[in-house]
Amino acid sequence: MSFGLEPLHKQLSELEHSVDILRNSTPDTIPLNEVIYDRRARDGTWCTLPYPPNHENGCKEYPDCINQRPDFRDLNYSKWWAIIETYDLRSHALRMLFKHKWTSRWMQRNRRHWQKQVIAKLKKKAEAFAAGKLGQTIILDVPEACGVNLFATMAKHGIYLRTDPDLVYKIMLVGVK
């Protein structure tokens, strides 16, 4: 299989355009009316689920991911916000195909090549948001590890997370006392 340059760039710009529409309509911050708790996020049930291609035992950080973070039910903050950073994974995957000729979907989408920078950007955004608030604040960098069901919480606020997304949403929570 060979890839001519023109159609590829056209394909890429069309993809970027369609994902951009969704991206542009996504707010940076959302005030949360409700945060949904699920003990399975906190007791290791979700962390230890196997996921492809080679994580038979689930999350590699477990149980540190949970032990190093507070339980959401123990936190006493009156107001919560979701801070959101998006990443166009579909275009990234296509760029990896063009640039490195990686045809494996797993290689194209491998978190190693994009996740760190997206999380760093999100962390900065959360810190700037928290710094602008009066009163004591807290940042939950991995809300799931605190017992938050992020899928259910965000769905209540119009953001629909997927396990295998083209547009990635990375989310941290900020609480204000």
Ligand SMILES: [Zn+2]
């Ligand atoms: Zn974990």
